[in-house]
Amino acid sequence: MSESRxxxxxxxxxxxxxxxxxxxxxxxxxxAVASIREELEQEIAMAIWKALPHFRGECSERTxxxxxxxxxxxxxxxxxxxxxxxxxxxEEADEPVDPRPHPEEQAAQTHQRARLMSAIQSLPVxxxxxxxxxxxxxxxxxMGEVLGISxxxxxxxxxRAKKVLKDAMGVKP
Amino acid sequence: xxxDRELDIWREQWSRIAGPSPRFQREIQxxxxxxxxxxxVGNVVTAxxxxxxxxxxxxxxxxxxxxxxxxxxxxxxxxxxSAGYRFWILRGTWHPETQSTxxxxxxxxxxxxxxxxxLEISVYVSLGWIVFCAVLTAVNWRTIGRDVKAHPRDWLEVxxxxxxxxxxxxxxxxxxxxxxxxxxxxxxKALDELDQGLGTSVP
Numbered sequence: 001m002s003e004s005r006x007x008x009x010x011x012x013x014x015x016x017x018x019x020x021x022x023x024x025x026x027x028x029x030x031x032a033v034a035s036i037r038e039e040l041e042q043e044i045a046m047a048i049w050k051a052l053p054h055f056r057g058e059c060s061e062r063t064x065x066x067x068x069x070x071x072x073x074x075x076x077x078x079x080x081x082x083x084x085x086x087x088x089x090x091e092e093a094d095e096p097v098d099p100r101p102h103p104e105e106q107a108a109q110t111h112q113r114a115r116l117m118s119a120i121q122s123l124p125v126x127x128x129x130x131x132x133x134x135x136x137x138x139x140x141x142x143m144g145e146v147l148g149i150s151x152x153x154x155x156x157x158x159x160r161a162k163k164v165l166k167d168a169m170g171v172k173p
Numbered sequence: 174x175x176x177d178r179e180l181d182i183w184r185e186q187w188s189r190i191a192g193p194s195p196r197f198q199r200e201i202q203x204x205x206x207x208x209x210x211x212x213x214v215g216n217v218v219t220a221x222x223x224x225x226x227x228x229x230x231x232x233x234x235x236x237x238x239x240x241x242x243x244x245x246x247x248x249x250x251x252x253x254x255s256a257g258y259r260f261w262i263l264r265g266t267w268h269p270e271t272q273s274t275x276x277x278x279x280x281x282x283x284x285x286x287x288x289x290x291x292l293e294i295s296v297y298v299s300l301g302w303i304v305f306c307a308v309l310t311a312v313n314w315r316t317i318g319r320d321v322k323a324h325p326r327d328w329l330e331v332x333x334x335x336x337x338x339x340x341x342x343x344x345x346x347x348x349x350x351x352x353x354x355x356x357x358x359x360x361x362k363a364l365d366e367l368d369q370g371l372g373t374s375v376p
Contacts, residue, residue, distance in 0.1 A: 016201065021192040028190055041193050045201045046208070051271045064271060071270040071277040078359050113186045126366045129274060134180075135187040148273025149367070162180075171179060 012049055019065045022136055026066070029120050029132045030073035031080075040076050044069045063145045066138070070129050070146060077125055119168035127161040134158060226252065243309055251298065258294065278364050285357045289350065296346050299339070306335075 023044050031037040047068050055064060120131055126147075133143045140154045147154070226249065233245035269280040310317055321328045 013198070016198060020197060024193040025187060025190045038194065041197065042200060042204060045197075046204055047270050049201070049205055054271065067273060067277075068270045070274060071272070074274070074277070074363070078356065109186070109189070113189060116183055116186050117190070124366055125363060126274070135184055137184070146273060147367070148275030165183075166179070 008052060012052055015048060015052070015061065015065065016045060019062070023065070023069055025136070026069045026073060026132055028117055029128055030076055032118070032121055036080070040073070043076070044072045047072050059145050060142065062138070063142050066133065066136070066142075066146045070132075074125060115169065119165060122168050123161070123164055126157075127164050130154070130158050130161040131165055134162075247302075247305055247309075251302065255295075255298070258291070275364075275367055278360055278367065282357070282360045282364065285353055285360060289353050289357070292346055292350055292353070296343065299342055303339070 024041055027037045027040045027044065031040050048065060051068060055061075059067075120128055123131065129147065130143065133146060138146070140151045140158075143154045143158070144151050149157070230245040230249045233242065269277050269284070272280060
């Protein structure tokens with residue numbers, strides 16, 4: 001194996017270790033079914049691998065990873081078009097309740113998390129991206145870089161997206 | 174500051190979402206190996222196909238009749254023009270995923286439009302091919318006519334196969350066109366969504 005190839009593989013592994021959890025969370029926002037979500041996570045990782053040799057650091061690594069992950073998520077949404085799971089039907093299908101003390105509290109937390117995820121999944125796709133990037137803690141400038149819009153536009157659209165999410169969660173103003 | 178409290182709660186819930194499975198990295202490594210192999214095999218098969226076609230064309234030009242030589246030249250020219258056009262029409266739409274969402278959607282839009290154009294051209298090319306074959310047959314009717322009289326059943330089978338193939342190709346093209354138009358609408362909708370920030374319901 002050549003030196004450059006080894007360096008590329010090491011870099012890829014480092015990126016996966018650093019961003020695997022974020023990729024997984026992002027995949028949750030695009031896919032509710034666990035087995036298909038796993039495939040989506042792998043597709044995102046493969047897209048990162050393919051694009052890695054061309055990455056010259058024009059933006060931060062995190063922004064770059066989120067761009068790829070979101071774009072792959074968009075493709076997934078339009079190729080799959082699953083029927084959305086309504087909030088009322090939502091149970092903690094693939095998240096077992098933690099058997100440690102206070103099981104009721106754990107169950108309530110799991111349910112809350114599932115409600116949040118279902119609400120995010122029900123959002124229009126651009127709003128969904130904004131909310132996910134916000135929850136991941138990206139700055140407005142970074143969000144603008146991922147989406148390709150100005151910081152001012154990010155602020156305006158984020159306010160709208162939050163309102164839509166609150167409506168979806170049934171939060172009263 | 175109610176909103177900030179909600180935001181904090183959402184962030185806290187979001188951060189607790191389970192990460193990827195423990196076998197994630199291993200599966201990715203396996204996928205990369207499989208993909209490298211597919212890439213290698215794909216390239217080898219393409220190269221073999223192209224060289225084979227060239228050899229076939231050259232042999233046919235040397236050995237066969239005037240008809241065979243024209244047929245081989247036509248096939249080669251068609252393959253070259255198709256490949257060149259495909260390359261030209263899809264230029265600038267590779268590796269779009271590293272772009273921003275807007276750039277990605279714009280590239281996607283271009284790519285779907287390019288594929289639609291390619292599809293239209295393919296239909297015209299298939300029609301052109303029929304005309305080309307018909308002209309070639311008419312020009313060489315003296316030779317072909319004798320063969321048709323000698324083996325009418327074989328020629329009938331060829332004719333029926335050609336006639337059946339065309340509607341299948343056109344129905345296939347129409348089906349792909351419908352899918353591509355639906356995809357184009359979705360991409361337009363997302364671009365509008367991004368421009369307006371108002372949001373339309375995309376499942």
